Amino acid sequence: MLKSKYILFAVFLLATVGVSAQKAERDYIRKGNRLFNDSVFVDAEVNYRKALEANPKSTVSMYNLGNTLSQQQKFQDAMEQYVSASKIEKDKMKLAHIYHNMGVLFQAGKDYAKAVDAYKMSLRNNPADHETRYNLALAQKMLKDQQNQQNQDQNQDQNKDQQKQDQKQDQNKDKQKDQKQDEKKDQQQPPKSEKKQR
Numbered sequence: 001m002l003k004s005k006y007i008l009f010a011v012f013l014l015a016t017v018g019v020s021a022q023k024a025e026r027d028y029i030r031k032g033n034r035l036f037n038d039s040v041f042v043d044a045e046v047n048y049r050k051a052l053e054a055n056p057k058s059t060v061s062m063y064n065l066g067n068t069l070s071q072q073q074k075f076q077d078a079m080e081q082y083v084s085a086s087k088i089e090k091d092k093m094k095l096a097h098i099y100h101n102m103g104v105l106f107q108a109g110k111d112y113a114k115a116v117d118a119y120k121m122s123l124r125n126n127p128a129d130h131e132t133r134y135n136l137a138l139a140q141k142m143l144k145d146q147q148n149q150q151n152q153d154q155n156q157d158q159n160k161d162q163q164k165q166d167q168k169q170d171q172n173k174d175k176q177k178d179q180k181q182d183e184k185k186d187q188q189q190p191p192k193s194e195k196k197q198r
Contacts, residue, residue, distance in 0.1 A: 025054040029061060036068055044068045059089040063098055075105050096126035103135060112143035 032047030048065035051058055066081030082102045089095050103118035119136035123129060 022055070025051045025058055025061065028054065029058075029064065032064060032068070036064065036071075039071075041068050041071045045072070057088055059085040059094065059098075062088075063094070063101075066101065070101070070105065075109065079105055092125040096122045096129060096132070099125065100129070100132045100135070103132070103139065107135065107139050107142070110142075110146070112139050112146055115139040116143060
């Protein structure tokens with residue numbers, strides 16, 4: 001009888017601690033959201049990190065922290081939060097938002113190929129998202145332009161290399177021509193006789 005009371009007390013205690021941690025997480029997220037909306041990003045970051053301490057698997061905290069870090073120009077840290085959230089999150093709409101924001105960061109960093117992939121992942125999770133569809137089309141255009149520019153640069157480099165090579169060949173031909181002319185002159189002129197001293 002006494003043993004069952006201890007077990008019941010332990011279960012009650014664990015349930016209370018679990019509910020308390022969930023409440024703390026929600027409170028930190030709400031406070032972080034208010035600060036984010038007021039553009040107080042450093043303080044919002046602190047609250048989202050506290051929410052993650054309360055629940056390390058909170059994808060909402062990871063996503064919101066990623067958004068906050070992005071607003072502070074901490075793009076690498078933001079990306080890490082989005083990647084972590086994408087590995088855990090199961091809800092398709094939330095995944096679509098995560099991948100959309102990853103695409104935005106890749107696009108801002110001019111990594112258009114990865115941006116295209118992220119936007120496609122977003123659309124797989126939410127095909128009706130017109131903003132993501134627009135961003136995908138834009139990223140695809142920018143990727144194509146980037147590839148065209150790289151091809152032009154490569155062609156220009158090849159042309160310059162070819163011009164240098166042609167110029168060297170022309171110089172070598174000129175040198176050879178000059179040498180042949182000098183040889184002909186030497187052969188055509190009779191040797192001068194030495195003057196004898198008297």
